[in-house]
Amino acid sequence: MNNAAAQWTDTALQALIRDNEVHRAVYTDPDIFRLEMGRLFQSTWVFVGHDSQIPNPGDYFTTTVGAEPVVMLRRADGGISVLINRCSHKGVRLVSEGSGNFGKFIRCPYHAWTFGTDGALQNIPLRDGYDGTRFDSTEARLGLARAGAVEVYRGFVFCRLSAAGIGFQDYFGESLSTIDNMVDRAPAGRLEVAGGMLRYMHQCNWKMLAENQTDACHPMVAHESSAGTTVRIWGEQPEGTPKPMAVEQFAPFVGTYKFFDNMGIRIWSNGHGHTGVSDSIHAAYSAIPEYQAAMVAAHGEERAGRILGEVRHNTMYFPNIMVKGPIQTLRVFKPLAADRTLVESWTFRLVGAPDLLLERTCMYNRLINSPGSIVGHDDLEVYERAQQGLQSGQRDWVNLARLYRSGEGADAAEVVRGTSEAQMRNQFRAWLRFMTGSGEVAS
């Protein structure tokens, strides 16, 4: 790490990010990956989980934030903590199961040290063995490390690992409107994580996934094989055959350039942005009358219409999640190594909505985000080919120039054409800011 920090000075990092292209090292260099874990994923607000996963005191959910193993838990006072999942004694990961309940305290499976749900060290067996050992001066006495800051926004739990840094509202700003819209789609005004999650291993850098979420020039090319085959076979069905939900979900992936261009992209500061400003691949799904009625009953005609009329496609929350309000999914791009990323695809139930909504969500997730998805196969193939191609030392730069305008990057929200690569450039401006800035390396 020290070598990496010494080699990748702020000046060296700045030289990797140009206005309209980025150096291949940001995808391939293991030292840069370590710096991302030590800086970017420490100083930004990163998604942890959802409060519906831990309804009762002592409930926990384990995950990672960058390279840090963390546990999200419900305290006795009803609040939510994010603790580092490492015993302060020998470093043992305290819990290995994805979720469960601690009871009143967290007990290490190795030597039975116990910690409160606030992370404080409570008890050690044979405690008098530490008398006169200056134990109080050791790091272990501090108990479990904690996230620097935790925020629960409408059920979504985020943390910033660093103790000091940008505040939650300053970091996300108006981009939270996508989460608002997804939650507002529930007649009861809340979501529940439902249906398990799909996990899909990618042998490529996590940023390739982050960029692809707002890449509107790839669907009609990369997905010709899957969505294109669907449209062709569907076209052979006798006229009047009812259109299956699966065809409704696949077919828009081979929309025209004009369709995707007209969708538009909205860009916010700190690397956030979304496609689907005025139209999207989710805009033409069949209405579900029972659901519409529940929404009108909950919100009134006018507000229900406004909520359901928002058809945002992919919202990237920098650094590593994407949210789809109209279809209630969330994807996490978990960085494992410079060339390895675990993609988790989550599904949500709109509380108060008919089951058909969750059925539609699970179908979308299965058709698009599963290791068995033919759309997923199209994408993973090009990511992995890119990871391999970027090993070449004969060319160093990845191009991001589409619809670039000089002076880009003013902080105000702006809407650009759907086929612009402006959101990718926006992400790299944020990347550079959170990779340099403080210059502190926390791990």
Next chain:
Amino acid sequence: MSGMTQRLIDFVLDEAQMLDDGRHAEWLDLFTDDARYWMPIAPGQTDPLLHNSLMYEDKLLLRIRIERLSGARTYSEQPRSRCHHLLQTPRIQSLDEARGEFQLRTAFHYVETRLDRQTLYAGWATHHLVAEGERLRIRLKRIDLVNGDAAFGNISLFM
């Protein structure tokens, strides 16, 4: 062993060979019009609709998947994937000749390979078969991987 029992076992073995041979059109024709091919993610999963699955496909989706494999612009299948089934002798779970309904469970190891990558999967296949005239057909083929909740790369063919 009764003639029907042997016929059911042979059906399952022949079906796996069709997949290993890449005879996908012939394989698809084994399925009834209302058939499903299901790969749950959770052990003992009972719900294919309100829970995530790796695959839950009707005949239309299976046909799309098969025709896609040989598409000129199906880059993820250039070069093509290949597969290998190693089956334990199928066990008959239910046999109702009067109704023409049969259920078999078959432990398997399945290897999928493309380029220099080879992936081993282990699990159990459950076949729900029905008699249609002289033919046996598949109404449901369910694949329970021993680790269906693990993170996989592409699963490109059929187990």
